Amino acid sequence: MMAAPAAALGVHLRVLAESERASAAQVVADAPVGKAADDDALRALVAGDVPGASGDPVPADVLTFEHEHVPGDSLRAIAAEGTSVQPGADALVHAQDKIVMRARLSELNVPVPRWAAVGSQGELAEFLAAVGHPDPDPSLPDRAPRAVVKTSRGGYDGKGVRVVAEPADVDDWFAAAAAGGPALLAEELVPFTRELAVLAARSPSGEVHTWPVVESLQVEGVCYLVTAPAPDLSPETERAAREIAVQVAEGLDVTGVLAVEMFEVNGSVLVNELAMRPHNSGHWTIDGSVTSQFEQHLRAVLDLPLGDTAARAPWTVMANVLGSAHDQVTDALADVTAADPGAKVHLYGKDVRPGRKLGHVTVSGADLEQVRARAEAAAAILRGGPGPIYWGESDG
Amino acid sequence: MMAAPAAALGVHLRVLAESERASAAQVVADAPVGKAADDDALRALVAGDVPGASGDPVPADVLTFEHEHVPGDSLRAIAAEGTSVQPGADALVHAQDKIVMRARLSELNVPVPRWAAVGSQGELAEFLAAVGHPDPDPSLPDRAPRAVVKTSRGGYDGKGVRVVAEPADVDDWFAAAAAGGPALLAEELVPFTRELAVLAARSPSGEVHTWPVVESLQVEGVCYLVTAPAPDLSPETERAAREIAVQVAEGLDVTGVLAVEMFEVNGSVLVNELAMRPHNSGHWTIDGSVTSQFEQHLRAVLDLPLGDTAARAPWTVMANVLGSAHDQVTDALADVTAADPGAKVHLYGKDVRPGRKLGHVTVSGADLEQVRARAEAAAAILRGGPGPIYWGESDG
Numbered sequence: 001m002m003a004a005p006a007a008a009l010g011v012h013l014r015v016l017a018e019s020e021r022a023s024a025a026q027v028v029a030d031a032p033v034g035k036a037a038d039d040d041a042l043r044a045l046v047a048g049d050v051p052g053a054s055g056d057p058v059p060a061d062v063l064t065f066e067h068e069h070v071p072g073d074s075l076r077a078i079a080a081e082g083t084s085v086q087p088g089a090d091a092l093v094h095a096q097d098k099i100v101m102r103a104r105l106s107e108l109n110v111p112v113p114r115w116a117a118v119g120s121q122g123e124l125a126e127f128l129a130a131v132g133h134p135d136p137d138p139s140l141p142d143r144a145p146r147a148v149v150k151t152s153r154g155g156y157d158g159k160g161v162r163v164v165a166e167p168a169d170v171d172d173w174f175a176a177a178a179a180g181g182p183a184l185l186a187e188e189l190v191p192f193t194r195e196l197a198v199l200a201a202r203s204p205s206g207e208v209h210t211w212p213v214v215e216s217l218q219v220e221g222v223c224y225l226v227t228a229p230a231p232d233l234s235p236e237t238e239r240a241a242r243e244i245a246v247q248v249a250e251g252l253d254v255t256g257v258l259a260v261e262m263f264e265v266n267g268s269v270l271v272n273e274l275a276m277r278p279h280n281s282g283h284w285t286i287d288g289s290v291t292s293q294f295e296q297h298l299r300a301v302l303d304l305p306l307g308d309t310a311a312r313a314p315w316t317v318m319a320n321v322l323g324s325a326h327d328q329v330t331d332a333l334a335d336v337t338a339a340d341p342g343a344k345v346h347l348y349g350k351d352v353r354p355g356r357k358l359g360h361v362t363v364s365g366a367d368l369e370q371v372r373a374r375a376e377a378a379a380a381i382l383r384g385g386p387g388p389i390y391w392g393e394s395d396g
Numbered sequence: 397m398m399a400a401p402a403a404a405l406g407v408h409l410r411v412l413a414e415s416e417r418a419s420a421a422q423v424v425a426d427a428p429v430g431k432a433a434d435d436d437a438l439r440a441l442v443a444g445d446v447p448g449a450s451g452d453p454v455p456a457d458v459l460t461f462e463h464e465h466v467p468g469d470s471l472r473a474i475a476a477e478g479t480s481v482q483p484g485a486d487a488l489v490h491a492q493d494k495i496v497m498r499a500r501l502s503e504l505n506v507p508v509p510r511w512a513a514v515g516s517q518g519e520l521a522e523f524l525a526a527v528g529h530p531d532p533d534p535s536l537p538d539r540a541p542r543a544v545v546k547t548s549r550g551g552y553d554g555k556g557v558r559v560v561a562e563p564a565d566v567d568d569w570f571a572a573a574a575a576g577g578p579a580l581l582a583e584e585l586v587p588f589t590r591e592l593a594v595l596a597a598r599s600p601s602g603e604v605h606t607w608p609v610v611e612s613l614q615v616e617g618v619c620y621l622v623t624a625p626a627p628d629l630s631p632e633t634e635r636a637a638r639e640i641a642v643q644v645a646e647g648l649d650v651t652g653v654l655a656v657e658m659f660e661v662n663g664s665v666l667v668n669e670l671a672m673r674p675h676n677s678g679h680w681t682i683d684g685s686v687t688s689q690f691e692q693h694l695r696a697v698l699d700l701p702l703g704d705t706a707a708r709a710p711w712t713v714m715a716n717v718l719g720s721a722h723d724q725v726t727d728a729l730a731d732v733t734a735a736d737p738g739a740k741v742h743l744y745g746k747d748v749r750p751g752r753k754l755g756h757v758t759v760s761g762a763d764l765e766q767v768r769a770r771a772e773a774a775a776a777i778l779r780g781g782p783g784p785i786y787w788g789e790s791d792g
Contacts, residue, residue, distance in 0.1 A: 003400065003423065004400035004403075008741060008743060009726075010725065010743035010755075011726075012422070025425065026408070026425060027403040027425060028425060029421065031425065290737075290740075291737070304730050304733050305734035307733065310738070312709070328406075330406040330407075333700060334700050337695060337701040341702065342686050344404075344686075345405060347404060347405060
């Protein structure tokens with residue numbers, strides 16, 4: 001989704017694609033194949049895998065990311081050799097390691113759920129006693145949830161996150177951690193009213209912009225519906241949420257787009273997760289904002305002046321297409337375009353797998369209920385089945 | 397500019413690129429190099445130059461165009477072999493040959509300037525006597541313009557168009573026509589108030605949509621500024637203009653996007669030129685309409701239901717960047733983004749040449765004067781020089 005704004009700005013995009021069939025390789029002309037964890041592949045990407053206009057390889061001016069799974073050591077070495085790496089490895093680590101992130105946000109006095117790094121059953125028991133429901137509590141069932149345990153690295157879309165009732169619930173993770181796997185952290189179960197997200201962009205020169213705060217509806221740990229702006233949000237909470245995003249962007253020296261996922265609890269906000277890249281909670285900006293998160297990310301990492309983040313319509317709702325009953329999601333193209341001539345369909349060129357993010361639909365307008373209903377209906381046609389997540393016949 | 401909507405709709409785009417450095421080749425992964433006039437290149441394009449997912453060449457479902465210079469015989473043969481060609485050769489000829497177009501529009505009773513095919517000085521003298529200023533007219537200078545002569549084929553952006561005072565002014569074209577070059581037609585000089593354009597899209601199933609009528613400001617025969625919708629347009633003229641576009645689309649069996657350029661003369665409209673493809677007068681739709689002309693063209697040629705053509709803002713103005721004083725137009729990227737964070741910049745990946753269309757800028761908003769001033773100012777920064785057309789130091 002960065003390809004269109006890159007073309008419009010005259011920015012040559014060279015993407016390290018996981019395979020020749022990867023989404024990016026389908027739509028970017030210069031897409032060498034390799035793994036982001038492979039130092040050689042990263043260096044070839046930066047050096048220029050393909051001949052440029054002159055016939056010689058053209059090295060990249062800037063290296064940036066669409067996911068966090070890129071080794072910090074490689075990035076530091078590449079930066080030391082003179083390539084601009086945005087965000088830098090010292091910022092990116094906060095999106096790679098939840099313990100590092102929580103510790104740094106706590107230092108900055110950014111509101112976060114109560115949390116602790118837990119290295120053993122004993123430490124988790126201590127945390128549960130401190131923040132969980134009183135134990136034993138006769139009013140609660142034996143297996144009442146009491147906290148969230150997360151792996152510090154490698155989790156996404158609900159993976160690496162487990163709601164626990166007692167320390168033994170993550171025995172397997174403790175064993176994995178002891179064997180060199182990711183460390184664990186425990187967090188209080190936040191009784192949130194809803195989830196919000198704030199998207200910000202910051203350039204190396206220090207310019208920071210935020211977009212309107214959005215409401216994010218998650219189903220089974222996966223983002224399903226984003227409403228922009230978040231309905232019924234008090235001006236105070238809106239301001240606080242945006243200020244936190246700016247504070248995080250500056251405090252962590254983030255460059256490019258930063259997504260800050262938050263819990264709203266009685267008008268206050270707590271930071272849940274961070275991403276340092278264009279993020280699902282910001283896909284609404286492609287159609288719904290003057291400057292999309294993808295264009296803004298390019299501007300930011302290239303240290304160009306940032307674009308206007310105003311909304312283009314009173315309401316914009318984005319619905320994810322998570323799995324499909326169709327053989328290919330494109331099989332539903334005629335039906336979805338016939339059903340709603342104003343729904344903006346964005347497919348990712350992926351084969352159907354249960355629950356997989358295959359695309360999203362955006363609808364803008366003046367009537368929130370109508371806009372939301374249209375976005376959900378269009379996504380349902382592409383999904384070809386009931387419910388926000390259609391797991392298909394052969395749920396894997 | 398078709399690449400982004402193709403990706404979003406999950407449509408694989410294979411483009412015949414003029415060279416490896418062509419604009420399309422920079423942004424489309426599957427871009428074999430060849431000439432549109434080369435039958436072998438067209439057939440390889442349709443057959444599939446590169447392996448698809450299965451490892452075998454994947455033939456195209458639909459063949460369409462971004463310019464008119466594609467031989468009708470090749471298209472008829474390809475269509476006869478079972479590939480959907482949109483628009484078909486029998487429609488496309490009206491965008492290739494102005495005499496064929498004028499004759500057919502006259503048959504359909506579509507209002508056009510008075511015109512005649514002229515095969516000789518004598519026929520042109522006859523036409524001038526019939527529609528031109530009376531000759532001799534003592535109130536006019538000797539060389540007063542009296543009609544427009546056009547080559548029936550091969551003209552664009554003011555090329556192949558000459559304002560004449562007397563038959564000898566196109567002696568060279570008569571000589572060229574006699575030697576097998578394009579035939580000539582003469583048209584009255586229309587005392588137009590302004591130029592309008594109507595964009596329509598029609599699918600093979602017969603669904604037709606038009607966008608709001610726009611005003612097009614031409615400088616030296618080249619489109620410079622497009623204002624959407626056309627200011628101060630009477631509802632009657634708006635309706636008449638849209639109806640003419642629908643009549644032309646249906647009467648000529650056009651599929652895909654059709655641009656109808658018109659003269660407004662005292663509230664009436666006359667058809668000037670046709671294009672059967674996304675057109676410069678419709679670039680405003682990328683940012684200014686719910687469905688861009690590029691997405692709509694894809695929908696139409698694939699016979700998908702068409703999208704909503706409503707404007708997304710009260711006013712949208714598009715300014716072309718015609719030539720630049722910068723070595724590369726991207727050299728002005730920081731300046732233009734700093735000057736106007738809401739201006740949408742679209743560059744075409746072309747090297748600078750005097751007067752060349754290097755890109756365009758779009759601005760949307762509620763205040764027409766402000767929107768127009770912003771679009772012109774942003775284009776001027778990219779141009780790096782005064783006036784709508786900056787011809788540069790070394791005007792060729």
